[in-house]
Amino acid sequence: MKLHAALGFALCTGALAAAQAGAQAYPAKPIRVIVPFPAGGTSDILTRMIGAEMTKVWGQQVLADNRPGANGNIGVELLVRSAPDGYTLILMDVGNLTISPSVFRKLPFDIIRDLAPVSMVSYSSHLLAAHPNVPARTVKELIALAKKQPGKLNYSTGLGGAPHFAGMLFAQRAGIQWTYVPGKGGTQSMLTVITGECDVLFLGMLQSLHHAKSGKVKALAVSSDKRDPALPDVQTVGETPGLEGFVTGSWQGVLAPARTPPELVAKLNAEMTRIIQLPDIREKLSSQGTTPLPMSPPEFGKWLVEQKDRWAKLVKDTGFTLE
Numbered sequence: 001m002k003l004h005a006a007l008g009f010a011l012c013t014g015a016l017a018a019a020q021a022g023a024q025a026y027p028a029k030p031i032r033v034i035v036p037f038p039a040g041g042t043s044d045i046l047t048r049m050i051g052a053e054m055t056k057v058w059g060q061q062v063l064a065d066n067r068p069g070a071n072g073n074i075g076v077e078l079l080v081r082s083a084p085d086g087y088t089l090i091l092m093d094v095g096n097l098t099i100s101p102s103v104f105r106k107l108p109f110d111i112i113r114d115l116a117p118v119s120m121v122s123y124s125s126h127l128l129a130a131h132p133n134v135p136a137r138t139v140k141e142l143i144a145l146a147k148k149q150p151g152k153l154n155y156s157t158g159l160g161g162a163p164h165f166a167g168m169l170f171a172q173r174a175g176i177q178w179t180y181v182p183g184k185g186g187t188q189s190m191l192t193v194i195t196g197e198c199d200v201l202f203l204g205m206l207q208s209l210h211h212a213k214s215g216k217v218k219a220l221a222v223s224s225d226k227r228d229p230a231l232p233d234v235q236t237v238g239e240t241p242g243l244e245g246f247v248t249g250s251w252q253g254v255l256a257p258a259r260t261p262p263e264l265v266a267k268l269n270a271e272m273t274r275i276i277q278l279p280d281i282r283e284k285l286s287s288q289g290t291t292p293l294p295m296s297p298p299e300f301g302k303w304l305v306e307q308k309d310r311w312a313k314l315v316k317d318t319g320f321t322l323e
Contacts (some may be wrong), residue, residue: 071161072096126156
């Protein structure tokens with residue numbers, strides 16, 4: 001019996017040592033980070049920024065692999081089918097991820113069962129922006145305009161994503177109707193508002209702030225609970241009577257396939273947490289209306305469940321679905 005116990009202890013100790021050695025050796029080759037949206041968007045910008053810092057420290061390239069389509073679901077499916085070895089990750093607007101189970105009737109994955117949360121990266125409020133010719137300077141004036149002409153205002157968005165749902169939540173709370181014009185990601189959506197093809201949109205600050213500051217679009221409000229230091233004179237949506245507590249935004253996070261070894265997840269989390277808290281990275285993000293938001297894997301996992309439930313309620317209330 002003592003021999004069996006000694007052998008069992010030796011096996012456990014050996015397995016632990018092997019796992020630790022594996023984590024220390026990682027990464028031994030380039031890491032692919034799937035970006036399930038077009039180049040130039042918030043997720044793409046963050047992937048390249050963080051990847052460059054990881055490459056400096058680890059000596060292995062971190063490569064962005066843009067796989068846009070289906071509200072990010074094409075990229076997520078690719079991740080789920082990848083080996084759980086730490087060499088394929090995804091960085092995306094995880095608000096979109098938590099919306100998908102409620103609006104797509106058939107998903108080839110379960111966002112809780114098939115994914116391993118690695119790290120939340122950042123939060124940026126949505127900017128409620130309009131074409132300069134839209135005759136509204138405030139949220140109150142925009143609502144009055146929309147009520148005067150139901151359905152006439154065109155809202156530019158990628159269908160089923162976080163900016164789309166921000167518009168839906170706003171319309172529901174404000175009691176207005178506008179026409180949703182589908183696009184292929186935030187870059188295209190912003191372009192249609194800049195050109196005047198569409199009138200208004202919600203979009204993450206990292207992607208929209210410079211357009212507002214240049215005057216290409218008109219900033220009406222931010223969707224955070226407090227005013228953003230990058231636009232201190234622009235009100236929050238929640239400052240408008242009847243819209244108190246309105247908060248939406250772009251939450252960006254990193255995930256791996258389920259069954260990725262916990263020691264690799266922990267190593268990735270520690271490195272990403274370190275990077276997003278570097279003074280120059282914090283300054284770069286802050287200047288673009290984005291806040292570093294590190295979370296442990298368990299905290300991130302809890303957030304995913306809570307947000308999934310939040311958006312399920314809105315879908316139930318509105319009856320919105322996508323095939």
